[in-house]
Amino acid sequence: MNAPSGIPRPRPPRRRPLRRALVAVVATLGLSAALATAATAPANASAPAPPSGWSQVFLDDFNGAAGSGVNTSDWQYDTGTSYPGGAANWGTGEVESMTSSTNNVALDGNGDLLITPRRDASGNWTSGRIETTRTDFQPPTGGKLRVEARIQMPNVTGDAAAGYWPAFWMLGAPFRGNYQNWPGVGELDIMENVNGLNKTWATMHCGTSPGGPCNETTGLGNSTACPNTTCQSGFHTYTTEWDRSVSPEAIRFYVDGVNYQTVTANQVDATTWANATNHGFFVILNVAMGGGFPGAFGGGPTGATDPGHPMVVDYVQVLQSGGSGGGTPPPGNRDAYSPIQAESYDGQSGIGTETTTDTGGGQDIGYIANGDWASYKGVNFGSTAATQFYARVASGAASGVSGLVQVRLDSPTSPPIGSFSVANTGGWQSWQTIPANIGPATGTHDVYLTFASGQPADFVNVNWFDFGH
Template identity: 75%
Template sequence: MSETSGIPRRRRALVAVLSTLGLAAALATAAALPADASAPTPPTGWSQVFVDDFNGTAGTGVNTSNWQYATGTSYPGGPANWGTGEVETMTNSTSNVALDGNGNLRITPVRNAAGNWTSGRIETNRTDFQPPAGGKLRVEARIQMPNVTGTAAEGYWPAFWMLGAPYRGNYQNWPGVGELDIMENVQGMNRVWATMHCGTNPGGPCNETTGIGNNVPCPGSTCQSAFHTYTLEWDRSVSPETIRFLVDGTQFHSVNASQVDATTWANATNHGFFIILNVAMGGAFPDAFGGGLDSGTQSGVPMVVDYVQVLSAGGGGGGTTPPPSGGRDAYSTIQAESFNGQNGVGTETTTDSGGGQNIASLANGDWALYQNVDFGSTGATQFVARVASGAAGGVSGLVEVRLDSPTATPVGSFSIANTGGWQSWRTVPANISRVTGTHSVYLTFTSGQPADFVNVNWFNFGH
């Protein structure tokens, strides 16, 4: 089986790790809800940081405030066939990705008269999903896998999974940036796979391209005939830090930081993640179980998603600040990790005053987007940012402000080099050309060297 390095792949899991987890009753209740149910109320001690119930008019697309479509057969400049050998073309057509009018999302693979497949792949705009320091994160979805089995299911590959934020815009740094597969299935088998990918490929501490995983049958009704709730719980309140995988409230797999070396774990987890829902057709994972994608495979059987929800607990409020639903005041503190979009940006826990997160891994060509920043009619002439740098000697760069496009001419900038460490913070001011009105603000990072050169905790503007 041909393999290509540096590409996210989901593979069958080989390691069985069985244990139990609290809150199982709540998840089991969620699994038993009717097909058009809303996401369940968070249990005591948990707060909801993201939800989509997929309510809307039948035949309409997803809410693009929450999701973006990944289309074609690869990311821009990324490996062909999504790096996994799958054969479909992903589209944003409502033939492939649409609400059903009953509170569900349907991702439907379709074969045309020429025998070519199209399907759908959506990803959260947000890339900042991770637990607060000392806390927990739960990512869950209630899903009915494509209801097809046997020969008619050959080649079907539905998935609910997450990729490390540094992958977006890079597309060559897998598996080091981490992949967390919450639910995968192939060939219409009554099984759910959960896997963590990390380290190097092939081989390495995470046994790539297989990863560290396990699989079990769906409890009660089969995975294909009914909805089940698939959950990841990432726990930073315990030592070693642990990531658990559950179906209908029963844990069937876990991975913890002691299973790999410290550098591998940090590279795979010390940043945010984004969430992906897709149905692939063909590729390495189905091939591992007999393949067989041909004219006998049934077209048009959807994966049906009732809701996706992300919850956070504990950690003393040190979590990531999400992007606001409305406008931003240019003259109030804007938390750097509350971006609406990014290229090459990671997040990490900060030791700066106030705690929370900062954006990190910032190097030449990276940027972060902050939408709907209101400068008013008087206008801003100053920019202030809280920054830190542990860059090597001779490495420096510019923190720039651009409006409405990451390639627009900067309205202002300042230079930064080593401040004494990646958590050694200082407040740096800069003059900017007068800005009025409401704009999308891009922080861009420019350097003559390829190495990371700055972290940013927060910024604001002044008159």
């Protein structure tokens, strides 16, 4: 969610500089027609079938009993007024407290999700904010990613809508567990609306704040009216496509198939773009109340604001298309005995990525501290048991700071099959290959690298790992 010009988004000092920049999106043949059809479908319509050449990598149709919560295998609740250790009021000045209560976040029994702001007798606001458990949404090398949702904004306008701020958006995976590296890790606002205006905003955030190459805190954005019916009175389909099949890469934003904002890689410097895009993203749905963005359009909430109007979400769908190889292998296609690039994770918590100076170049994962983890799906050990683990690591940790690199199979909480300790190696880009014995592993497993330390400080970077007999 973007903060408007002139209203800074608080960001504490970063642990170490992150390097990557925000996301790209290009239209595909038939997109306009498909999304226009979806926009006029019934309120509880299912997500449209993927077009030819596309595969579905995530879907929630929000089917379930009326009054039940979301599927916590797919979604996690953000609660309170900030991330742990993050900027107050979610960094945007909003006034509500987010909850996991079905009073604020619930299914309606007809295939829709309702996120409903409430105000109590004392004037305190509550609302809901959920984000996908997955953080790996990104296109394959040379391919495309499409993220879309069919949404009716809160059906309230005028003075009664003052302060309403519904949004459907994405944040770069390195933000999770760090909460201090915005906007460098990238943000894509697929749909935002404030104060009941008949407009949808689409924005990319990246670079540094305030100012910087992405004009923060405003970002690189545009707005348009919703087609045919207003944003508040009807359902509309909001979409972003991130296209790596073109040069320069492009991120395009749509409402009902109408492209109204495009950001391309050549609009910013290469480092800014890389910092914001060379990693996965997670998806967020929320309704905020008040804050900087509504403040730029009249403010609120006020005594006239009418609580209880939900954002209604019919479905959220993520599709993938094409690719020329070089991305994350599909499950079952990772060879345990060839180097697995650490940055090719399928999921992570608390980890960032950065350019490495190690032999072979590319990237490593870093900013790793106690409790962080990364997962790698479908690692094939074969029928002869692996008994060795090798990892290429570097550390610039302070004296006395060290930790364990642990290997687990199929769950981040299963017992480690092996581990090794690492402390300062001479610098964050001073690399060593460290071996460890592991319990015998055969067959195909999801591999989790987990990290444990007695101190809260970062203690290791990892470039690649593999296994041996």
